[in-house]
Amino acid sequence: MWESETESFSGRDNGNGVQSTSKHGVKTDSFEQKGQSWFVATDIPSDLLVQIQEVTFHLHKYPLLSRSGKMNRIIYESRDAELSRICLDELPGGPEAFELAAKFCYGIAIDLSATNISGLRCAAEYLEMTEDLEEGNLIFKTEAFLSYVVLSSWRDSILVLKSCEKLSPWAENLQIVRRCSESIAWKACANPKGIKWQYTGKPTKVSSPSWNQTKDSSPSQNQLVPPDWWFEDVSILRIDHFVRVITAIKVKGMRHELIGSSIMQYAAKWLPGLTKEGSGLSDEGSNSSNSNGSISWRGGLHMIVSVSGDEVPSVQTKDQRMIVESLISILPQQKDSVSCSFLLRLLRMANMLKVASALITELEKRVGMQFEQATLADLLIPCYNKSETMYDIDLVQRLLEHFIVQEQTEGSSPSRYPFSDKHMHDGSQRGTNLNAKMRVARLVDSYLTEVSRDRNLSLTKFQVLAEALPDTARTCDDGLYRAIDSYLKAHPTLSEHERKRLCRVMDCQKLSVDACMHAAQNERLPLRVVVQVLFSEQVKISNAIANISLKEAAESHYQPLVSNRKSLLEATPQSFQEGWTGAKKDINTLKFELETVKAKYLELQNDMDNLQRQFDKIAKPKQVSAWSSGWKKLSKLTKTTNTETHDINSQVPNAEQISTKTPRRWRNSIS
Numbered sequence: 001m002w003e004s005e006t007e008s009f010s011g012r013d014n015g016n017g018v019q020s021t022s023k024h025g026v027k028t029d030s031f032e033q034k035g036q037s038w039f040v041a042t043d044i045p046s047d048l049l050v051q052i053q054e055v056t057f058h059l060h061k062y063p064l065l066s067r068s069g070k071m072n073r074i075i076y077e078s079r080d081a082e083l084s085r086i087c088l089d090e091l092p093g094g095p096e097a098f099e100l101a102a103k104f105c106y107g108i109a110i111d112l113s114a115t116n117i118s119g120l121r122c123a124a125e126y127l128e129m130t131e132d133l134e135e136g137n138l139i140f141k142t143e144a145f146l147s148y149v150v151l152s153s154w155r156d157s158i159l160v161l162k163s164c165e166k167l168s169p170w171a172e173n174l175q176i177v178r179r180c181s182e183s184i185a186w187k188a189c190a191n192p193k194g195i196k197w198q199y200t201g202k203p204t205k206v207s208s209p210s211w212n213q214t215k216d217s218s219p220s221q222n223q224l225v226p227p228d229w230w231f232e233d234v235s236i237l238r239i240d241h242f243v244r245v246i247t248a249i250k251v252k253g254m255r256h257e258l259i260g261s262s263i264m265q266y267a268a269k270w271l272p273g274l275t276k277e278g279s280g281l282s283d284e285g286s287n288s289s290n291s292n293g294s295i296s297w298r299g300g301l302h303m304i305v306s307v308s309g310d311e312v313p314s315v316q317t318k319d320q321r322m323i324v325e326s327l328i329s330i331l332p333q334q335k336d337s338v339s340c341s342f343l344l345r346l347l348r349m350a351n352m353l354k355v356a357s358a359l360i361t362e363l364e365k366r367v368g369m370q371f372e373q374a375t376l377a378d379l380l381i382p383c384y385n386k387s388e389t390m391y392d393i394d395l396v397q398r399l400l401e402h403f404i405v406q407e408q409t410e411g412s413s414p415s416r417y418p419f420s421d422k423h424m425h426d427g428s429q430r431g432t433n434l435n436a437k438m439r440v441a442r443l444v445d446s447y448l449t450e451v452s453r454d455r456n457l458s459l460t461k462f463q464v465l466a467e468a469l470p471d472t473a474r475t476c477d478d479g480l481y482r483a484i485d486s487y488l489k490a491h492p493t494l495s496e497h498e499r500k501r502l503c504r505v506m507d508c509q510k511l512s513v514d515a516c517m518h519a520a521q522n523e524r525l526p527l528r529v530v531v532q533v534l535f536s537e538q539v540k541i542s543n544a545i546a547n548i549s550l551k552e553a554a555e556s557h558y559q560p561l562v563s564n565r566k567s568l569l570e571a572t573p574q575s576f577q578e579g580w581t582g583a584k585k586d587i588n589t590l591k592f593e594l595e596t597v598k599a600k601y602l603e604l605q606n607d608m609d610n611l612q613r614q615f616d617k618i619a620k621p622k623q624v625s626a627w628s629s630g631w632k633k634l635s636k637l638t639k640t641t642n643t644e645t646h647d648i649n650s651q652v653p654n655a656e657q658i659s660t661k662t663p664r665r666w667r668n669s670i671s
Contacts, residue, residue, distance in 0.1 A: 031103060038099065040106065049085045050102075055095040063105040067137060069128030091126050092170040093119030101127060104138050112145045114156035118163045121146060122170035146176065151183045158184065158233050161245075165238045177244060185248035188230040227258055235266045239323045242266060246330050260337035263327055267342070270323055272316065273349045321353045328359045331366065340373035348381045351392070364395075368402025372436040376446045388456040393465065396447060400468050403440060407433050437473035444469065445479030452487035459498055462487055466505040477510040481519065488524040496526060503529045508536045541594050548587055 032039045038057045040046060046058040064071045075083055091098055097119040100110045112120070124138040131137055150156040161180040164171035171177050234245050246259060267274050324346065331338060347363050367374070379399075383392040410433065448466060451457055466480060474480065484502055488494065494502070503526060511519065511533065519525060519533045 030108065031099065038102075047084060050098070051085070051087045051089075052091055052095045052098050053089055057098065057102060059102060063107075064102070067105045067127075067129050067133055068101075069130060069133060071127065092122035092167050097123035101129070101138060104129075104141075112142070112149075114150060114153070114159035115163060117142060117145055117150060118160050118167055118171055118176055121174060121176065122167050125170065125174060146179070151179060154184070154187050154233075157187075158236070161237060161241050164241065177241060181241065181244040181248045184230075184234065184245050185252050185254075188234075188245075188249055189252040189254050227255075228261060231262045231265050234262065235269050239270070239326045243326050243330055250330075250332070256332035256334040256337040259332050263331065264338055264342050267323075267327055267346065271320060271349065273320070273352070274345060317353060320349075321355060324350050324353060324355055325359055328355070328363050335369050340367060340370045341375065341378050343367045343370075344374060344378040344381070347395075351381070351384050351395070364398055365402050367399050368406050371399055371403040372439040372443075374443060376443065376450065379443070379447050380450065389451070389461075390454050390456070391451050393451060393457065393461050396444075397461075397465055397468065400440070400444065400465070404468070407437065434472070437469060438475065441469050441473040442479055445474075445483055448483035449479070449486050452483050453490050455490055457487075459487075459491075459494070459502060463502065463505055471507070474507075474510060476512060477506050477508075478512050478515045480506050481511060481515050485518075485522065485524065492524075499524075499526050500528065508532045509539075511536070513537070538594075538597055541590055541597070544590055545587075545594060548590075 030041050032041050036055050038055070040059060044060065046060055048059050048061045048064065050057040050059060061071075061075065065075065071086075074086055088098065096116065100116060100120050101123050103110050120138070121142040124142055127138075129138040131140055146160070150160050157180045161177065161184065164177050164180070167176075234242060237245065246262070249259060327346065328350070343363065343366055347360070347367060350360050350363060379396055381392045381395055383389055385392075387394075444465065448462065452462065462483075466483070484506055487502065488499065508516075508519075508529070516533050516537045520530055522530070
C-alpha cells in the first residue's frame with residue numbers, strides 16, 4: 001500500500017496503540033492536563049518536574065530512568081542528589097513529542113501517525129531510548145513504523161517530510177528526510193500505465209493512490225492518472241525538501257519537461273512576486289496529459305512581477321531570495337524543460353531580490369538558449385540598479401549575446417547524424433537557425449520601438465542593440481524603421497550627424513512599399529536617407545520590370561506548345577486566369593510609376609541644363625591676348641594644310657613622292 005490512514009504499530013499491543021511492559025511500578029491509564037501542566041493520573045505523588053518551553057510535566061523518576069539514557073545521566077551525574085526539576089527546552093518535537101514519549105515510558109498505548117512519527121523519532125533519539133535499556137524501546141518502535149508503514153505510503157511520506165521542517169538538524173541526521181525524499185521520488189517516477197486511481201491534491205477527503213489499485217479494483221476509480229498527478233503534493237514542501245525530492249527524481253530519470261513543469265507550479269505557489277493571472281490552473285492540478293502521454297498545459301503560467309521592490313514584504317525577502325536561488329540551481333539543463341516566459345519572469349525577480357550574480361548569469365544563459373520564444377511583455381524588465389533608463393537595456397543586450405553565441409555553437413558543432421543524413425540535417429538546421437534569428441529580429445525591433453520612447457535612452461545603446469544581429473536575420477527592415485522613427489520623435493534635439501548615424505542601422509533596400517512612402521514624406525529623416533529610399537525604390541521597380549520582361553521572353557519560347565495567350569488562358573484554371581489578370585494590373589501600375597519617375601528625372605535634367613547655361617552667361621569670359629590668338633590661328637592653319645596634303649597623298653599612292661621630297665619649311669625668326 002502506498003497510502004494508509006493513521007495506523008498503530010506495536011510489538012506488544014494493547015487496543016490500538018504502542019504499549020510498553022516495563023517494571024516501572026507506577027500504574028496509570030492516562031495523563032491529565034490542567035492549563036500548561038500535565039499530571040499522571042495516579043495516587044503516587046510525583047517526584048520529578050520536567051519543563052519543556054512553557055509546559056511542565058509532573059512525573060516520576062523511575063519510569064523515565066528505566067527507558068531514557070539521557071534522563072539517567074542528568075539525574076545521576078547531577079551534583080544535587082535530590083534533583084527534582086529538569087529543563088529540556090532543546091528536545092526536538094517540543095512538548096507534544098515528550099508527552100508521547102512519557103506515556104510510552106508509563107506503558108500507556110500511543111497512536112503513531114504520519115503527523116507525529118518524525119517528532120517522536122527525534123525525541124526518542126534525544127532521550128536515548130535505546131535497546132540497551134530495554135528491548136522494544138521507543139527508537140526501535142518508531143524506526144520500524146517509519147520503515148514499514150510511512151515509506152510505503154505516498155501521502156504519509158509527504159506528511160512526514162512536511163513535519164520535518166521543524167526538526168532540523170535531527171531529521172537530517174537520522175536520515176528521515178533522505179528516506180522520505182527517495183520514497184516520494186520512486187513513487188513519482190513509477191509508470192502509472194494501466195493503473196486507475198485517485199491521486200491527491202486539493203481534495204483532502206480523497207485518499208492518495210494505492211499501488212495495488214488496478215483498473216478492476218474499484219468501479220468509481222475510472223480515470224487514468226495523468227503524469228503530473230504528484231505536482232500539487234510536492235508543492236506543499238519547504239524549498240530545501242522540495243530540492244531534495246526534485247534531485248532524487250532527476251536521478252531516477254524523470255522526463256525533464258515534467259520536472260520543469262513541477263518547478264513552475266512550485267514557483268507560482270510560493271513566490272508572492274509570481275502570481276497567476278488568468279491561467280487555467282485548477283484545484284485538481286495544473287496540467288493534463290493527452291492520448292500519447294505528453295504534457296499539455298491548460299492555459300499555462302502567466303505571471304507578473306511587481307515593478308518596485310518595496311511591494312515585497314521585507315520580512316520575506318530573505319526567504320524569497322533563497323527560493324529563487326534554489327529553483328535556479330535545480331532547473332533541468334535541457335532546452336525546453338521550462339518556458340522562456342517563466343525564465344524571464346524568474347530573472348526579473350532575481351534581479352529585484354539581488355540574487356547572487358553567478359546564478360543570474362546562469363539564468364541569462366538559459367534564456368539565451370530559447371530566446372526566440374520570448375515575448376515583448378517578458379522583455380520589458382524594469383531597471384532595478386538605479387539606472388537612468390526605465391528598462392534594463394543592458395540585460396536584453398546580454399540575453400541577445402547569449403543567443404548569438406548559442407546559435408554559433410550549434411552551427412559549428414559536429415553533426416551527430418550519419419554521413420548519409422548529414423546534408424539533410426545541415427539544411428534543416430540552417431533553416432531552423434534562420435527562422436529563430438528572424439523571430440528574434442522581430443522581437444528586438446518591437447523592443448526597440450517600445451524603449452525608444454524613453455528620453456534617457458542613449459543613441460549608442462540603441463545602435464548597439466539594433467546592430468547586434470547579423471544582416472541575414474532581417475529580410476524586411478520595416479520594424480527597424482518604425483523603431484528609428486519612434487526614437488527620432490522622442491529625441492527631437494538630435495543633430496544632423498546623429499540622425500545620419502542612427503539611420504545607418506537601417507537598410508533602405510529592405511523597406512516595403514508602404515515604409516518607403518512613409519519615409520519619403522518623413523520630415524524627421526535626413527535628406528540623404530530620403531534620397532536613398534527613393535533611389536532604392538526606383539531600382540526595385542526597374543528590376544521588377546526587367547524580370548517581367550525576361551519572363552515574357554521566356555514564355556515566347558513555348559509558343560509551339562500553346563499557340564497564343566488566349567488559348568493559354570482557356571487551357572488554365574480560373575484561379576490562374578485571375579492571378580494573371582492581377583499580375584497584369586501590377587505590371588501596368590509599375591510601368592506607370594516608372595514613366596512618372598522618368599518624366600520627373602527629365603524635368604530635373606532640363607532644369608539643371610538651364611541653370612548651367614545661366615551660370616555660363618553670368619561668368620566673365622576669359623580675356624585672350626592677340627599673341628595667343630595669333631598662335632591659335634597659325635596652329636589651326638597648319639593642321640588644315642597637313643590634313644589636305646595627307647588626303648592628296650593618300651589619293652595618289654603611286655606618285656613619285658617617294659623619290660622627290662617636299663622641301664622643309666623653316667620658321668623665320670621674328671627676333
